[in-house]
Amino acid sequence: MKDSARGLALVSPTALYALAMLVAPMAAIVLFSFWTQDYLTLDTTLTFDNYREAVTDPIYGQLMVRSLYISGIVTAVTVVLAFPIAYYISFHVAPERKALWIFLVTIPFWTSYLIRVFLWKVILGFNGVLNTSLLGLGIIDAPLTFILYNLNAVVITLAHAFAPFAILPIFVVLERIDRSLLEAAQDLGETALTTFWRVTLPLAMPGVIAAVLIVFIPTVGDYITPRLVGGPGGLMIANMIQTQFLRLNNAPMGATLAVLAMVCVTVIALVFLWLNRRFLRGRN
Amino acid sequence: MSALIALSGAQKYFGAYHALRDIDLEIGEGEFFSLLGPSGCGKTTLLRAIAGFEALDGGSVHIDGHDMAGVPANRRPTNMVFQSYAIFPHLSVAENVAFGLRKRGLDAKTQAEKVGGALEMVGLGGYGARAAHALSGGQRQRVALARALVLEPKVLLLDEPLSALDRKMREQMQGELRRLQRHVGITFILVTHDQEEALIMSDRIAVMFDGGITQIDSPEGLYRRPASREVGAFIGQMNFLSGQVRSGSEGFVAQIHGLGHAPLAADQSAEPLVAGQATFGMRPESLSLVFDGQARAASEAAGRVADRAYYGDMTYYEVALDGVAEPVTLSMKNMVGQPVLSVGDAARVAWDPRALIVFSGAGDA
Numbered sequence: 001m002k003d004s005a006r007g008l009a010l011v012s013p014t015a016l017y018a019l020a021m022l023v024a025p026m027a028a029i030v031l032f033s034f035w036t037q038d039y040l041t042l043d044t045t046l047t048f049d050n051y052r053e054a055v056t057d058p059i060y061g062q063l064m065v066r067s068l069y070i071s072g073i074v075t076a077v078t079v080v081l082a083f084p085i086a087y088y089i090s091f092h093v094a095p096e097r098k099a100l101w102i103f104l105v106t107i108p109f110w111t112s113y114l115i116r117v118f119l120w121k122v123i124l125g126f127n128g129v130l131n132t133s134l135l136g137l138g139i140i141d142a143p144l145t146f147i148l149y150n151l152n153a154v155v156i157t158l159a160h161a162f163a164p165f166a167i168l169p170i171f172v173v174l175e176r177i178d179r180s181l182l183e184a185a186q187d188l189g190e191t192a193l194t195t196f197w198r199v200t201l202p203l204a205m206p207g208v209i210a211a212v213l214i215v216f217i218p219t220v221g222d223y224i225t226p227r228l229v230g231g232p233g234g235l236m237i238a239n240m241i242q243t244q245f246l247r248l249n250n251a252p253m254g255a256t257l258a259v260l261a262m263v264c265v266t267v268i269a270l271v272f273l274w275l276n277r278r279f280l281r282g283r284n
Numbered sequence: 285m286s287a288l289i290a291l292s293g294a295q296k297y298f299g300a301y302h303a304l305r306d307i308d309l310e311i312g313e314g315e316f317f318s319l320l321g322p323s324g325c326g327k328t329t330l331l332r333a334i335a336g337f338e339a340l341d342g343g344s345v346h347i348d349g350h351d352m353a354g355v356p357a358n359r360r361p362t363n364m365v366f367q368s369y370a371i372f373p374h375l376s377v378a379e380n381v382a383f384g385l386r387k388r389g390l391d392a393k394t395q396a397e398k399v400g401g402a403l404e405m406v407g408l409g410g411y412g413a414r415a416a417h418a419l420s421g422g423q424r425q426r427v428a429l430a431r432a433l434v435l436e437p438k439v440l441l442l443d444e445p446l447s448a449l450d451r452k453m454r455e456q457m458q459g460e461l462r463r464l465q466r467h468v469g470i471t472f473i474l475v476t477h478d479q480e481e482a483l484i485m486s487d488r489i490a491v492m493f494d495g496g497i498t499q500i501d502s503p504e505g506l507y508r509r510p511a512s513r514e515v516g517a518f519i520g521q522m523n524f525l526s527g528q529v530r531s532g533s534e535g536f537v538a539q540i541h542g543l544g545h546a547p548l549a550a551d552q553s554a555e556p557l558v559a560g561q562a563t564f565g566m567r568p569e570s571l572s573l574v575f576d577g578q579a580r581a582a583s584e585a586a587g588r589v590a591d592r593a594y595y596g597d598m599t600y601y602e603v604a605l606d607g608v609a610e611p612v613t614l615s616m617k618n619m620v621g622q623p624v625l626s627v628g629d630a631a632r633v634a635w636d637p638r639a640l641i642v643f644s645g646a647g648d649a
């Protein structure tokens with residue numbers, strides 16, 4: 001009784017902070033999504049009109065699908081590239097060097113996200129670093145145009161930005177794998193490659209799934225990168241939400257799209273959490 | 285003898301550290317062989333060299349007549365039970381046992397039968413569906429054993445498989461392992477630092493110190509005729525007394541400070557007897573107390589009980605003998621009608637000259 005009271009007292013500042021900064025805005029968004037706005041007048045009667053429009057107007061559906069598609073590709077690319085890096089650090093770097101390597105992995109965080117996106121614009125642009133170099137070397141005759149202001153640019157930029165987030169959780173699970181398990185597998189007749197498939201990868205799955213969630217969830221809602229490097233074909237749902245709120249002055253529609261995006265992400269995240277539970281089964 | 289496993293001149297370095305020094309070893313088919321030695325002496329390294337996890341820097345390993353140089357662990361006819369058991373946490377008990385069978389190309393029914401049979405053999409029948417993490421230490425050890433035995437290897441390597449178990453469990457498993465080995469007839473190589481365990485279980489034992497093998501012998505041979513003071517002190521308990529070996533008309537005679545003299549036979553020394561300074565080893569059970577009223581023994585010394593440890597069936601005494609620097613340890617069975625002496629009591633100690641073991645050179649004992 002006393003203990004629980006003290007516990008409550010201890011968490012209450014944080015809880016209040018979370019309530020004010022997280023729950024209240026969320027509640028406001030949900031409430032807004034059931035209102036409607038006609039130019040300047042806000043109609044506060046509760047209605048499903050926005051949802052009906054969001055589902056029937058194909059533009060919203062397309063944007064949502066494209067967002068999930070881009071995030072899916074970014075997640076796949078990031079995790080597939082992060083795994084060998086995490087594997088190398090965990091298995092092939094001397095123990096006293098690992099901290100240094102992890103430190104190096106976090107170097108991209110030393111500059112702000114916005115500046116890194118701008119840098120990619122400089123690298124990938126028509127007269128950018130990549131094109132001038134390739135032209136100068138005579139490898140290409142005309143500047144490559146498929147690398148900026150489209151979906152590819154968004155994928156490249158986001159995959160780079162989120163790489164450390166994917167490397168770290170995978171590194172942590174690999175570090176926790178008892179090395180004698182790998183020797184046992186070889187002792188029982190497996191080669192290095194089949195040992196990887198039968199022991200290392202299954203044991204690393206919780207980290208891989210954590211990496212998938214950590215990359216996927218924030219990229220669905222990202223709007224800086226598509227805005228700056230995506231061009232018209234690389235825009236995502238968050239750009240539409242921003243437009244609804246700030247340009248079209250239709251906050252209720254923006255709120256509705258935000259809620260729908262949240263629901264989509266939640267459903268996908270739950271599927272992965274359920275997968276993770278299956279992989280975690282059998283471990284203490 | 286055609287040995288199943290033969291090592292000759294095996295060397296291993298970890299950087300500048302010489303972990304295996306010129307190991308020569310032959311182990312026969314169906315033998316229960318133990319590697320015994322203090323922590324850090326290189327037992328695990330030697331076992332791993334046989335299993336194929338450590339490449340030698342010199343010498344060779346032959347298994348069943350084949351040179352194992354360059355043969356990786358997955359293609360050697362050995363299987364290992366790891367010290368940590370290395371049970372795959374993401375698999376069930378049955379999947380763990382079946383892990384190595386995948387390559388055999390068995391149909392599902394035969395494989396299930398084999399797995400069931402292996403689990404039955406180690407006393408885990410019906411545990412197949414259990415998750416591996418829900419097992420006790422002893423059960424994990426049995427799963428590791430079943431997983432290796434189901435492959436019917438020529439050699440089973442065991443790295444301190446019992447050290448993580450409590451005493452009761454360990455004693456029970458020692459008996460079971462021995463029975464199992466007789467039953468399957470596979471060569472077992474057991475690494476242990478527990479001399480009692482090695483004595484109980486093995487056909488032969490190699491004693492290792494500091495990367496080298498000091499002596500290879502049967503348990504009785506090691507106990508009765510240790511080749512060096514180190515081995516004598518490591519296996520069981522031994523008193524060390526200083527004196528001389530003299531050559532007389534009847535052969536060699538031991539002259540022990542404070543105890544007197546006794547004739548020596550040739551088999552009481554690992555090396556040929558020579559006259560000179562010597563250290564004499566004596567096991568606690570070859571010394572005994574002579575109680576009042578008992579006849580005087582042929583070889584007897586007087587002293588005082590300096591310390592005593594009472595074990596119920598046995599009592600271990602430390603007796604300070606007149607004229608001997610260090611007190612000697614002796615063990616007595618606690619027979620009904622015989623007193624248990626207390627610290628400070630006067631004691632007469634009889635010793636058996638036939639049990640003396642001669643080590644050349646004067647020791648510090």
Ligand SMILES: Nc1ncnc2c1ncn2[C@@H]1O[C@H](COP(=O)(O)OP(=O)(O)OP(=O)(O)O)[C@@H](O)[C@H]1O
Binds near residue numbers: 325328477
């Ligand atoms: N990979 C390695 N790198 C460097 N030194 C090692 C390595 N493996 C073992 N050693 C050293 O070699 C020596 C022998 O090690 P080993 O593990 O064979 O000992 P052990 O007899 O099995 O000891 P224990 O009874 O404690 O298990 C030790 O001094 C150890 O520090």
Ligand SMILES: [Mg+2]
Binds near residue numbers: 327
């Ligand atoms: Mg060891």
